[in-house]
Amino acid sequence: MRITILGSGTSCGVPQVGCPCEVCTSTDPKDKRLRCSSLLEVNGKRILIDCGPDFRQQMLGIDFKPLDAVLITHEHYDHVGGLDDLRPYSIFGDVDVYAEKFCADHLMERIPYCFTPKEKRYPGVPAINLIEIEPHVPIVIRDTEKELMSPRYLEEPVKQKRQQVLDALKAEKEARVEGEHGDVTIMPIRVMHGRLPIVGFRVENFAYITDMKTIPESELSYLQGVEYMIVNGLRHHEHPSHQTIDEAIAFSRRLGVKETWLVHMSHNIKKHQEEEKLLPSGIHLAYDGEVIELL
Ligand SMILES: [Zn+2]
Ligand SMILES: [Zn+2]
Ligand SMILES: [Zn+2]
DSSP states (O other), rough: OOOEEEEOOOOTTSSSOOOOOOTOOOOOOOOBOBBSEEEEEEETEEEEEETTTTHHHHHHSSSOOOOEEEEEOOOOHHHHTGGGGGGGGGGGEEEEEEEEHHHHHHHHOOOGGGOOGGGOOTTTTTOOEEEOOOTTEEEEEOOOOOOOOGGGGHHHHHHHHHHHHHHHHHHHHHHOOSSSSSSSEEEEEEEETTEEEEEEEETTTEEESSSSOOGGGGGGGGTHHHHHHHHEEOOOOOOOOSSOHHHHHHHHHHHHEEEEEEOOOOOSOOOHHHHHHHHHEEEEOOTTTOOOOOO
């Protein structure tokens, strides 16, 4: 499994516009944090977690290939503001976006044109297939042949690129050995973002949890055996709906996770290099563009 940190910052990103603090004015690229999102590559599938307002910029640096699933943790703007920018990915067929009912209802209300049924769609809107999920009901991502967007909507270079990508994927699939492809099962887990119930996701021995303040005791059994985790740690002082860095460390220790990467940081921490030195073993500050290879 490979995880690419697309964004490790809090809702307004770092630097925060107009802020003269030492983190916001740092020249270290690790102090530049886009809104929180990660790309998971597992069993030959590409799974995006959250699609915030920096999605377009985040994907410019990443190989262009289809997204097999987009998992949404919750409906706050910093996690869904980029859904319209899924448009380029819909040339490979409707993009499957997974969200809880409560979150899906919000999205339908806020950006209804993104979810127009196929028959009524006009070119220029994203082709999204919104799928409702529930905590503890596994999501299974399968190898499926999708109906491609009609070539008459594509400009020539894009049409050629699509063919190239599809040919390369086909060759990749044929070359893969048994056990390196197949379904991916994802378990949604309930966590609390202050008073708002949201979801985190577990894939094999890895968990991705963001915007959590607390977790119901009953969820811990779903996280048993997790060895690697990405989890939110906002800053050092208390926040009503986000874990502090110390709370994130305590949570990681409680689960007995081997390696933890913190995300959703604000500018209210030290600069990356200094803050990283203060963290105990097995806990890291994630940074944008970081690639984590898990066995
Ligand atoms: Zn957030
Ligand atoms: Zn600042
Ligand atoms: Zn949030």
